[in-house]
Amino acid sequence: MSDIKSLALACRDAAQAVAQLSTEAKNALLQAMAQALLDDADAILAANARDIAAAETKGIGSAMADRLRLDPQRLGGIADALREVASLPDPVGLVTRRETRPNRIVVERVRVPLGVIAMIYEARPNVTADAAALCLKAGNGVILRGGSEAIHSNTAIAASLKRALREAGLPEAALTLVEDLRRETILELLQLTDIVDLAIPRGGEGLIRFVAEHARVPVIKHYKGVCHQYVDAGADEVLALRLLVDGKVSRPSACNSLETLLVHRDIADGFLPKAAQALRERGVEIRADERAAALVADAKPATEDDYAAEFLDLIIAVRVVDSLDEAIDHIRRYGSDHTEVIVTRDDAHARKFVESLRSAVVMVNASSRFSDGGELGLGAEIGISTTRLHSYGPMGLEALTVERFVVRGEGQTRNIP
Template identity: 70%
Template sequence: MSGYVRSLAVRAREAAQAVAALDGAQRAGLIEAMAAAVDAGRAGILDANAQDLARADAAGTGGALLDRLRLDDARIDGIVRALREVAALPDPVGQVTRRETRPNGLAVEKVRIPLGLIAMIYEARPNVTADAAALCLRAGNAVLLRGGSEAAASNAAIARCLHAALRERGLPAEAVSLVEDTAREHVLELLQLADLVDLAIPRGGEALIRFVAEHARVPVIKHYKGVCHLYVDAAADEAVATRLAIDGKLSRPGVCNALETLLVHAAIAERWLPGALAALAARGAELRGCARTRALYPQAAPATEDDYAAEFLAPILAVRVVDDLDAAIAHIRRHGSDHTEVIATADPAAAERFVRAIPASAVMVNASSRFNDGGELGLGAEIGISTTRLHAYGPMGLESLTIERWVVRGEGQVRHPESAQG
């Protein structure tokens, strides 16, 4: 290992102490200053992004990756707006989540404190540089950023704006440290820094996340993929079920909270399924179904078992008719990814059974899978969605970038009075 990333991490961890010492209003003011710096620096950011786009175009990059990489004035307006939204969020640091007085008189509290140094490893989207920095700093942490090589110039330009805001406030620029050398060996070095990095959050494709998880000695929040299901129960309101299927699959097919599989109770399938699938097809969905599905809707292509485990990230929907709720639960337990699962039903007992049986990070009852998003769930902003059962599960907002510790206040109490006698 070269020691390059270790030296960055050492300085970032020292800078974390300065950030943690700020009060909530000071941290909010810092994020506001960052928003102003990005706004003022947009010309330089756009010039840098043009360089990244030219390199990507020369390399034959296209489609969704090129779109995620591209910045324009509207997208920079979005970055500025997102930073100001983070600044306005309630401060989680110092929040008391539990308080009681024990029989021996001890006052016991659980209090939120910053995690420390958070490493973000991400691809393509340069806006993550600003978003991740703002969320980490607002929660009292420092951040070590490693973006993808395809966005190197854009990330560096945004980081320069953030550093200017830090210096303006008399804070060390190292509180937002960017790994500008994007060689793979430096990712490996970062992932070994268990003595310096408190949490790593990879954000990108499944290959990146698996690479991080397999090589890390630091704690990692993982989100491999979103294989999300809608189960239409025998007691479903048919109009509601159709709306949930269309919105969940087609409102934005390439995101992790989009539906990938539709499960339909056999008792409602003959009546509801042909019309629902026709509505999906009319809006551009490609349908792949089991034999029972195709008997009711012959236009569907045959589905394979691999289709039921796939995150298509495209307007493709796998469909299966199931015998009952238990069969739907068994299918989801086999093929789901702990992201988002939905039931459409007017039967409260069926809904409760589904909620209790499904361990996903979000379970929706008569609501679209697309609501599993930090902003939609009231977090204001998110740094990612965790499908790992650690301290955070589901969308991660500011609270997920803190931890709870115990604070105990006494008046000289000892646990073993007989051994403490003078």
């Protein structure tokens, strides 16, 4: 048997033990993990320094180096995040529905863990702790496969978390860090359909496509967030402007940031010049269609590619549309099923926008930036799904479980011969 298969099988066995832990035991474990990270701060920061040094030798960009870097404050933040997960409600064992059938069998739907979750991610070492905490809290085993650039940091963090597992009398394999980063090893991991219940890739589109294209295990993912804001005729312009600036500028690198602004022709004359000025003042480059360009000084022309792009930068595509229907058609054509916003005073238009679009998150008069597990009330976020299966949109603890059936009877039979 290959090493990775042995590791995965051990994780599956260990997951059986995690699945049966009480909420109290899981919360105590997460608290102990938080403390272990703080206790091991020196070792973790030293390991991180090795990653940073290696990265600088390779000449990575400053953005990448920043994502990679840990310091005492950031490590404290990671520990706090573990304690935060400990404080969240436990989805496991939750009875979501109960029905007594005509024959008096009692049918319950009860949440159970998925089993073994493989996280495939890049750069940020905090994912090692965050993902482990969420998977374990939901009763799962977790296989962590981070990027080579963070291998020392991830190894040190995992060692610390595994110590907490060990000290709690639990099998360490419940948290398995893959230290063999060869391509063939990850490929093999993604084929283990009888062992791995779900793979969640987090990182750039390249990583996610690699996982989605090679996995035989189920994958939940989103490739990109091409989020739209549509400003309807008669919308409150001040409100539309605020949502636009928040959506585009507050964190352009986030997947829930706006990439395209659609404006109804009836409001374009008044709104677009003001919107363009507000965006420009904040350094945003505007790529406009012909009608929008006529209202915006010095706009670059928008191309087809711009409409489909996730800029992840201070750039926005702008288009004037003739109707709500045209806005809906545009979003259906170019959207990524992530998050869409309508700004309107018309309830019927809001309803039509919501019902016509099947994106994971649709906002009426609220910022696209609320498309986030924490903001939507999930407590924490393990990822975002734009796959319309199992989970759609930001995924919290509940998305790491599934409902099954528990039936209680008194000897009922169906059709005894």
